Amino acid sequence: MLKSWKLKEIVLMSLFAVVFGIVYLLFLHIGNIWAGFVGPIAYEWIFGIWFIVSIICMYIIRKPGAAVISETIAATIEVVLGNAVGPRLILSGVIQGLGAEAVFAATRYKRFDLWVLMLAGVGSSVFSFAYGYLLGGFTVFSTGYVALMLGIRILSGALLAGVGGKAVADGLLATGSLRGYAISRPKKGDVRA
Amino acid sequence: MHDVILFEQVNFRYPDEDKWILNDFSFSVQKGSKLVLTGPSGCGKTTLLYLCNRLYPDNCDGVLTGNIKLFGKECSSFIPGEINHRIATVFQDPDAQFCMQTVEEELAFTLENLHVKREEMDKRITEVLALTNLSEFRYSIIQQLSGGQKQQIATACALIMEPEVLLLDEPIAHLDPYTAKKYVQWLNLLQKKRQMTIVAIEHRLDLWGDFFDRNISLNKSDIAFPIPQRLTSMQLDTSFEVTKVETKTFLKPTSFSLQRGEIAILAGPNGSGKSTLLKALCQLIPNSGVVEPAFLGYVPQSPEFLFLTKAVQDEVTYGGGYDVDNLMDRLKLVEIAGSHPFSISHGQKRRVAIAAMLCDGREVILMDEPTSGQDAAALYELFQLIDERARAGTTFLIVTHDMEFAYRLADSILLMEGGSLTGKFPAADVWENEQLLLDHHLLPPKGLMRHEKSFA
Amino acid sequence: MRSLLHRMNPSVKFLLITVCMFTMAFFFDPWTPLIFCVGVLLLQVLFSQVDWKKWTLFMIPFFITAFGYFWTTLVFAKESSGPIIWSIGSVGVTEIQLDHALSLSFRVLAFSSLSMLFALTTNPVTFILSLMQQLKLSPKIAYGILVGFQFLPVIKDEFIQIQQAQRLRGMFQKKNALQRLLASRLVLIPLLAGAVRKAERSAFAMEARGFTGEPRSSFFRVITVGKVDALLVALFLFVLVLSCTNTFWLS
Ligand SMILES: Nc1ncnc2c1ncn2[C@@H]1O[C@H](COP(=O)(O)OP(=O)(O)OP(=O)(O)O)[C@@H](O)[C@H]1O
Ligand SMILES: Nc1ncnc2c1ncn2[C@@H]1O[C@H](COP(=O)(O)OP(=O)(O)OP(=O)(O)O)[C@@H](O)[C@H]1O
Ligand SMILES: [Mg+2]
Ligand SMILES: [Mg+2]
Numbered sequence: 001m002l003k004s005w006k007l008k009e010i011v012l013m014s015l016f017a018v019v020f021g022i023v024y025l026l027f028l029h030i031g032n033i034w035a036g037f038v039g040p041i042a043y044e045w046i047f048g049i050w051f052i053v054s055i056i057c058m059y060i061i062r063k064p065g066a067a068v069i070s071e072t073i074a075a076t077i078e079v080v081l082g083n084a085v086g087p088r089l090i091l092s093g094v095i096q097g098l099g100a101e102a103v104f105a106a107t108r109y110k111r112f113d114l115w116v117l118m119l120a121g122v123g124s125s126v127f128s129f130a131y132g133y134l135l136g137g138f139t140v141f142s143t144g145y146v147a148l149m150l151g152i153r154i155l156s157g158a159l160l161a162g163v164g165g166k167a168v169a170d171g172l173l174a175t176g177s178l179r180g181y182a183i184s185r186p187k188k189g190d191v192r193a
Numbered sequence: 194m195h196d197v198i199l200f201e202q203v204n205f206r207y208p209d210e211d212k213w214i215l216n217d218f219s220f221s222v223q224k225g226s227k228l229v230l231t232g233p234s235g236c237g238k239t240t241l242l243y244l245c246n247r248l249y250p251d252n253c254d255g256v257l258t259g260n261i262k263l264f265g266k267e268c269s270s271f272i273p274g275e276i277n278h279r280i281a282t283v284f285q286d287p288d289a290q291f292c293m294q295t296v297e298e299e300l301a302f303t304l305e306n307l308h309v310k311r312e313e314m315d316k317r318i319t320e321v322l323a324l325t326n327l328s329e330f331r332y333s334i335i336q337q338l339s340g341g342q343k344q345q346i347a348t349a350c351a352l353i354m355e356p357e358v359l360l361l362d363e364p365i366a367h368l369d370p371y372t373a374k375k376y377v378q379w380l381n382l383l384q385k386k387r388q389m390t391i392v393a394i395e396h397r398l399d400l401w402g403d404f405f406d407r408n409i410s411l412n413k414s415d416i417a418f419p420i421p422q423r424l425t426s427m428q429l430d431t432s433f434e435v436t437k438v439e440t441k442t443f444l445k446p447t448s449f450s451l452q453r454g455e456i457a458i459l460a461g462p463n464g465s466g467k468s469t470l471l472k473a474l475c476q477l478i479p480n481s482g483v484v485e486p487a488f489l490g491y492v493p494q495s496p497e498f499l500f501l502t503k504a505v506q507d508e509v510t511y512g513g514g515y516d517v518d519n520l521m522d523r524l525k526l527v528e529i530a531g532s533h534p535f536s537i538s539h540g541q542k543r544r545v546a547i548a549a550m551l552c553d554g555r556e557v558i559l560m561d562e563p564t565s566g567q568d569a570a571a572l573y574e575l576f577q578l579i580d581e582r583a584r585a586g587t588t589f590l591i592v593t594h595d596m597e598f599a600y601r602l603a604d605s606i607l608l609m610e611g612g613s614l615t616g617k618f619p620a621a622d623v624w625e626n627e628q629l630l631l632d633h634h635l636l637p638p639k640g641l642m643r644h645e646k647s648f649a
Numbered sequence: 650m651r652s653l654l655h656r657m658n659p660s661v662k663f664l665l666i667t668v669c670m671f672t673m674a675f676f677f678d679p680w681t682p683l684i685f686c687v688g689v690l691l692l693q694v695l696f697s698q699v700d701w702k703k704w705t706l707f708m709i710p711f712f713i714t715a716f717g718y719f720w721t722t723l724v725f726a727k728e729s730s731g732p733i734i735w736s737i738g739s740v741g742v743t744e745i746q747l748d749h750a751l752s753l754s755f756r757v758l759a760f761s762s763l764s765m766l767f768a769l770t771t772n773p774v775t776f777i778l779s780l781m782q783q784l785k786l787s788p789k790i791a792y793g794i795l796v797g798f799q800f801l802p803v804i805k806d807e808f809i810q811i812q813q814a815q816r817l818r819g820m821f822q823k824k825n826a827l828q829r830l831l832a833s834r835l836v837l838i839p840l841l842a843g844a845v846r847k848a849e850r851s852a853f854a855m856e857a858r859g860f861t862g863e864p865r866s867s868f869f870r871v872i873t874v875g876k877v878d879a880l881l882v883a884l885f886l887f888v889l890v891l892s893c894t895n896t897f898w899l900s
Contacts, residue, residue, distance in 0.1 A: 012849070303858045
């Protein structure tokens with residue numbers, strides 16, 4: 001899988017992971033404090049932010065694996081930064097990435113419009129929720145409460161990660177610095193796209 | 194003797210541009226020769242170098258036609274990485290050409306790529322550091338070194354590969370004159386010892402002496418632009434007052450003042466803290482002390498992070514901007530007015546930042562190495578512009594390693610060494626004082642010597 | 650002795666901690682996570698030189714989270730049968746509910762103390778090198794991450810510099826904290842644009858140094874697995890088994 005990747009694309013993912021690793025950590029602290037007052041449901045509102053890097057990277061690079069790898073690297077960087085959620089976060093990263101990746105794979109890496117990106121956010125939400133259900137011990141909550149949590153997380157995934165990710169990447173595209181990446185090709189009617 | 198690099202009727206352009214950067218270009222480099230490529234800023238020298246080490250066209254999806262042969266073989270017949278073991282490159286930008294944290298790790302990374310045995314690594318690292326006089330930096334963190342120091346480390350990284358061909362993209366643009374001279378000397382020794390082929394890009398050949406045996410100009414119209422001696426425009430009132438500016442880690446308390454219309458040059462060895470001082474003055478790094486006025490113009494050593502807009506034209510007009518068209522024209526920015534500031538050549542970026550600051554109508558302007566990477570024509574325009582503005586009452590503080598430029602321009606010289614200001618001197622006193630110059634890794638300008646001879 | 654955890658192989662440590670966490674996930678009584686948490690702290694006190702001030706600072710948010718888990722589980726628990734043993738206002742709390750609530754809160758604490766142990770005793774660069782050498786992570790990705798990591802302080806500086814540069818260019822400044830937080834959004838795009846350029850140049854530099862992403866034949870810094878690792882794995886598993894079997898020896 002990695003054979004078709006250019007080195008600059010991998011380093012790009014890694015650097016984005018660093019930038020968003022910092023953003024993630026910031027949100028984690030906000031979430032933690034908030035969670036003390038409103039319980040674990042606090043995270044659900046902002047959960048989408050933690051999928052954003054996979055969607056941005058996939059939208060820019062458009063190669064199989066972009067979502068999983070970038071999300072995993074971001075999680076690794078976050079752990080390495082001294083995050084107290086610890087090594088388990090790397091696994092969460094893989095699973096969140098897989099959720100988005102599944103959606104992109106379903107379109108055979110051909111479609112990257114807003115709907116697909118939002119759906120990818122939803123994919124991450126669902127995957128990460130299943131994982132959280134097991135490890136976070138949500139089984140002890142009542143069904144209604146769990147459903148509410150899932151609902152909010154899906155919404156957050158679609159909006160924060162899907163819409164937000166597209167907005168960031170489009171902003172970046174407009175600066176012209178993304179020349180030489182897949183995202184800037186279709187515009188010019190390039191045959192390689 | 195066969196050709197190590199051979200270009201036959203090569204055409205190249207970037208995917209989104211219509212203009213061909215290289216047009217029916219042919220040249221060849223013989224084994225063991227020392228070749229220099231010159232040409233105006235933005236004419237495609239860096240691009241050409243990237244074609245020689247096979248980074249392009251793969252990495253930019255550029256359009257390439259014609260024939261490139263390396264070591265007598267079709268260049269596409271090499272497996273990935275093979276060429277890079279034999280051709281080493283030192284890049285133009287000192288900030289982003291490393292991948293590890295410390296100097297030692299960076300060198301080891303290179304050796305690992307070459308599949309060198311572990312037992313040998315330590316020896317080779319020690320050797321190359323001794324050779325380049327950089328042993329004291331072995332455990333330094335690369336990102337904390339000064340621009341010039343980074344450039345020297347980059348050369349060490351290229352040399353540790355023991356390459357057959359060395360490609361250098363303006364390797365001494367960020368070095369102080371004394372270090373630059375040393376650099377040329379040991380490059381010369383090394384070349385003799387190892388019979389390396391050297392291809393360099395350079396705008397200013399005076400420091401190189403007779404190092405190169407061939408000069409290829411990418412653009413035929415190389416006219417000389419002699420920079421005249423400037424007359425002072427210093428006025429009586431003080432316009433820039435710095436009191437006890439100091440940073441926690443490096444910069445010692447610094448105080449000085451400049452008069453309206455004064456042009457001061459800040460000079461000193463690599464790593465002496467010139468960039469740090471300018472950043473502190475603009476409040477880019479935390480510091481204590483008083484700077485009056487606080488609203489300054491600033492052209493950083495790596496100008497990119499100033500850019501806020503999507504086109505060169507907008508960038509220049511951003512701060513209000515008067516006299517834009519004239520400036521754009523004189524700094525040769527008109528033809529790239531619509532390009533994105535991030536996708537132009539190094540020299541062009543620096544000129545965009547300069548233009549933006551000159552258009553803003555600020556009273557005091559600080560410039561960090563505005564001369565590096567500029568061709569003779571641009572240097573001439575820069576000189577004229579600074580002179581005009583100084584006459585109109587703007588005060589300048591300019592960091593440069595280019596002593597010719599400094600000699601023509603300066604009213605006074607500020608010297609730095611090891612994080613503290615040695616003092617502020619009238620320009621004329623400095624050029625005569627050889628000990629003072631040498632202490633600060635400077636060399637007397639050629640202009641001065643010629644001048645003296647004609648009066649002798 | 651006090652440096653053992655720091656000298657432990659990061660990959661082994663990583664796997665060990667992951668195993669511990671997954672095991673914990675299957676227990677819903679308060680004692681298992683509590684005992685485990687205490688055991689982990691004990692190991693950390695014995696075998697590491699952790700800055701406990703820093704530790705406490707990082708743990709504070711997790712104490713808050715643990716509290717959040719505690720009360721939400723009480724209020725939104727699934728099973729509410731059984732005798733009420735405690736009542737807060739109109740909400741009655743059964744024993745099962747209380748057990749679950751305590752269990753989840755202690756689990757949060759157990760997980761975070763494990764994580765802190767990892768974070769505070771592991772050098773990031775060694776961790777990545779170890780992932781490459783022991784767990785066969787592709788060098789392309791490993792070095793990609795190392796480059797990213799190397800730019801971490803640079804990106805922090807750049808964040809400040811871009812803000813200052815925008816001020817320098819005459820973009821007007823926001824006064825209150827919320828406005829500033831919103832304005833930092835404007836910094837994100839230039840920051841990312843800078844990251845794209847850095848990525849490209851670093852990748853070029855790596856390729857120019859002959860890096861192809863192939864597995865390497867020798868490493869300058871070799872990360873080993875040794876006796877220390879075996880000893881620590883044994884100790885951790887002992888603590889794990891001890892806490893999981895608490896029903897047998899505690900009552
Ligand atoms: N990635 C890119 N995409 C599109 N155009 C580019 C790109 N890089 C450079 N250019 C354009 O190609 C031209 C040549 O650039 P290059 O960097 O090779 O110039 P140069 O001769 O090295 O200049 P300098 O002396 O200022 O470094 C410039 O006009 C620049 O605007
Ligand atoms: N981010 C940093 N962290 C710590 N030290 C630094 C950092 N940046 C620079 N330094 C140190 O501060 C000193 C001064 O660096 P500075 O960049 O100001 O030098 P300079 O005079 O501009 O040199 P040059 O002519 O090579 O650009 C150097 O010794 C460098 O090692
Ligand atoms: Mg160039
Ligand atoms: Mg400097």
